[in-house]
Amino acid sequence: xxxxxxxxxxxxxxxxxxxxxxxxxxxxxxxxxxxxxxxxxxxxxxxxxxxxxxxxxxxxxxxxxxxxxxxxxxxxxxxxxxxxxxxxxxxxxxxxxxxxxxxxxxxxxxxxxxxxxxxxxxxxxxxxxxxxxxxxxxxxxxxxxxxxxxxxxxxxxxxxxxxxxxxxxxxxxxxxxxxxxxxxxxxxxxxxxxxxxxxxxxxx
Amino acid sequence: xxxxxxxxxxxxxxxxxxxxxxxxxxxxxxxxxxxxxxxxxxxxxxxxxxxxxxxxxxxxxxxxxxxxxxxxxxxxxxxxxxxxxxxxxxxxxxxxxxxxxxxxxxxxxxxxxxxxxxxxxxxxxxxxxxxxxxxxxxxxxxxxxxxxxxxxxxxxxxxxxxxxxxxxxxxxxxxxxxxxxxxxxxxxxxxxxxxxxxxxxxxxxxxxxxxxxxxxxxxxxxxxxxxxxxxxxxxxxxxxxxxxxxxxxxxxxxxxxx
Numbered sequence: 155x156x157x158x159x160x161x162x163x164x165x166x167x168x169x170x171x172x173x174x175x176x177x178x179x180x181x182x183x184x185x186x187x188x189x190x191x192x193x194x195x196x197x198x199x200x201x202x203x204x205x206x207x208x209x210x211x212x213x214x215x216x217x218x219x220x221x222x223x224x225x226x227x228x229x230x231x232x233x234x235x236x237x238x239x240x241x242x243x244x245x246x247x248x249x250x251x252x253x254x255x256x257x258x259x260x261x262x263x264x265x266x267x268x269x270x271x272x273x274x275x276x277x278x279x280x281x282x283x284x285x286x287x288x289x290x291x292x293x294x295x296x297x298x299x300x301x302x303x304x305x306x307x308x309x310x311x312x313x314x315x316x317x318x319x320x321x322x323x324x325x326x327x328x329x330x331x332x333x334x335x336x337x338x339x340x341x342x343x344x345x346x347x348x349x350x351x352x353x354x355x356x357x358x
Numbered sequence: 359x360x361x362x363x364x365x366x367x368x369x370x371x372x373x374x375x376x377x378x379x380x381x382x383x384x385x386x387x388x389x390x391x392x393x394x395x396x397x398x399x400x401x402x403x404x405x406x407x408x409x410x411x412x413x414x415x416x417x418x419x420x421x422x423x424x425x426x427x428x429x430x431x432x433x434x435x436x437x438x439x440x441x442x443x444x445x446x447x448x449x450x451x452x453x454x455x456x457x458x459x460x461x462x463x464x465x466x467x468x469x470x471x472x473x474x475x476x477x478x479x480x481x482x483x484x485x486x487x488x489x490x491x492x493x494x495x496x497x498x499x500x501x502x503x504x505x506x507x508x509x510x511x512x513x514x515x516x517x518x519x520x521x522x523x524x525x526x527x528x529x530x531x532x533x534x535x536x537x538x539x540x541x542x543x544x545x546x547x548x549x550x551x552x553x554x555x556x557x558x559x560x561x562x563x564x565x566x567x568x569x570x571x572x573x574x575x576x577x578x579x580x581x582x583x584x585x586x587x588x589x590x591x592x593x594x595x596x597x598x599x600x601x602x603x604x605x606x607x608x609x610x611x612x613x614x615x616x
Contacts, residue, residue, distance in 0.1 A: 204516055220520045226513045230535040230613040239531050240521045264613055284521055 155179055156288055156320045157213035158201050162345065163193075169345035170196050171208070176322075176339065176348060180287070183314060183321040185331035187351070188341035194324040195292060197341065201322055202290045215320075219286035221294040225277040227265040233276050234261030241284040251283040252276075255309060271302050275309065282313050289314075289321045295330055307333050400582040408586045417571075421587065422594055425567040428484075428556045429595075432491035433548055439492070440499025440544065445537075447500065448507020464497040469555050477563045487559045494555050499544045506540030535610075542607040549603065553595050557588075 156178040163171040170193045178184045188194050199205040201212060202220055227236050237248045252261055255275040257268075265273055274294070281289060294310070295303040307330060314321060314334075325331055331338045340351040383402050390401040400408075412418035447454040447461075473490040480486035510533070518528050534541075560569025568591045575583035 199516075202520055204519060218520055220517070222513060222517065224513065226517045228514070228531060228535070231531060235531075239527055240517070240523055242524075266613070280521075290520075 155213070156201070156215070156322070157211075158197075159212070160197070160200060160208055160210040162210070163196060163200065163205075163208040164345075171200075172343065172345040172347045174210075174341075174346070174348045178288075178320040178322060180320050181318040182337070183323060183335045185323040185325060185335035185338045186341055186348070187325060187328060187331050187338060188346065189326060192341050193346040194326075194341055197346075198290055198292050198322065198324045215287035217284060217286045218288045218290065219281040219284045221277055221281045221289070221291040223293045223296050225265070225270075225273040227273060227276060227280075229265050232262050232264055233257060233268065236265065236276060237280045237283045240280055243283045247283060251279040254282075254313065255279040271298070271305070274298065274302075274306055278306070278310060278313065282317065285317075286319055289319045291321065291323045291325075293325050293327075294323075295325075295327070303330070310334060396582065397579075398581060400585065404582060405585050405589060408582055409590055412583075412586055413590075418587070418590055421566060421568050421571050422590060425553070425556055425560065425569065425591060426594060428488060428491070428559070428567065429549070429553045431488045432495065432552050432556065433545075435488065435492040436495035436499055436548060436552070437541075437545065440496045441503050441537075441541070443496070444500040444503025445507050445533075448504040448510075454504070461497055461500060464493070465501070467494075469494045469558065473555070473559050473562055482563045484564075487556075487564055490559055491552055491555045495548055495552055498551065499548060502540050502544040502547075503537065506537045510536050535613075538610040539607075542603070542610060546599065546603050546607075549595060549598060553591065557591075 156176075158174065158176040158178075160171055160174040162169060162173070174197060176184065176186075186194055186197060196205065200208050201214070202218060203212070203214060228239070231239060233252065234245075234248050237243055237251055238245065243251065249258075249261065252258055255278055257272060257275055257279065260268065260272065265276065268276065278294075291310075295306050298306060311334065321334075323331065323334055338351050339348045341348055386399075386402050390396075390399045393399050396404060409418070443457070447457055469490075472493050476486040476490035476493070480489065514532055514536075518532055523532070556567070557569035557572065560567035561573045564570050568587045571587045572584050575587070
């Protein structure tokens with residue numbers, strides 16, 4: 155169980171987050187929606203342990219993975235090495251991870267030799283190869299065209315179905331949130347607070 | 359797939375460089391002939407003959423080896439210390455604020471002063487010579503590596519923290535590749551600077567090496583021998599530049615051309 159209990163977070167004199175409490179169970183995917191600049195990334199960085207400067211507490215497990223807005227790969231290492239070096243996975247696990255995201259036979263390619271869609275898949279493969287207990291996704295399908303974003307959502311759903319991972323998805327897309335998450339929260343106000351929301355039924 | 363076929367642009371560039379070098383030797387020959395005074399400006403042919411003689415029948419190889427050894431020792435010391443300090447200063451703002459005035463002080467400290475002080479404080483020893491050279495080079499390495507550390511991609515930092523990448527893997531596969539162009543730049547400017555300072559160090563306080571030989575022939579007003587030793591060492595350093603440093607730099611940045 156992931157427990158996020160933020161009482162407040164400020165940048166200097168500027169309060170960004172107010173009272174933000176959230177619990178995510180294993181196997182559950184929770185989405186946080188909100189407009190740009192509301193504090194979604196701040197919430198996500200606190201949840202992932204990248205920002206310890208806040209008032210409150212977060213309970214998180216040992217093994218965490220993250221899918222970033224950009225693929226965030228090592229451009230000087232091959233696709234296979236990007237998984238092996240970062241997650242410590244064995245050669246067999248790396249091969250399996252690449253096969254699962256449709257990158258079979260691309261282990262020796264450098265990231266710049268892959269298309270954007272393939273780089274996103276590689277980033278996803280890396281996140282799951284780490285066998286996380288907690289997966290954090292920061293607008294993982296931003297800047298993708300609709301069809302590619304749909305493919306990536308389907309692939310993510312497939313990977314999540316096979317693992318019992320607590321997932322926190324931060325996005326501004328209601329479509330992504332409705333497809334992937336079982337609970338959707340809205341971040342709003344100044345400083346931002348969290349409230350559960352129901353998406354229009356047509357979106358799910 | 360990499361091709362072993364020579365790139366015509368590279369071949370053209372090498373040709374131009376060789377022609378340019380040939381032109382320099384020609385200008386030198388013309389001046390030497392016009393001056394007609396081998397004691398003031400010997401011809402390139404005469405220097406070639408002397409180099410050949412010193413190489414096979416004289417002590418040229420011994421002195422080149424001694425100087426090269428000092429260059430290598432000072433280079434390793436300066437690169438190691440400069441990289442460590444540069445990384446710290448580039449990564450930690452407080453360290454940078456504290457040590458920036460020190461860095462400025464050492465950057466502006468004349469090489470001659472460092473050499474003289476090292477000889478006075480440590481004595482006319484090998485340790486003093488290498489320390490003096492390293493002290494002159496460390497600030498320059500530090501500045502370049504600090505710039506490199508400042509350009510690190512923060513997203514890769516976050517990624518390595520999230521995935522708990524082991525420290526050594528992080529250093530080898532995330533930090534060093536980002537630092538490689540800056541490391542290469544400081545290595546190249548480093549060798550160029552270090553060997554010149556090594557000659558001054560040898561000139562002032564050693565009993566062997568190219569700098570010592572130059573000192574010896576300076577006292578004898580032997581321009582030809584001064585040029586023989588100086589040009590021989592330039593040839594050694596150019597060989598290192600083209601045979602070691604440039605191929606290494608190309609290898610380190612191969613991924614950029616993928």
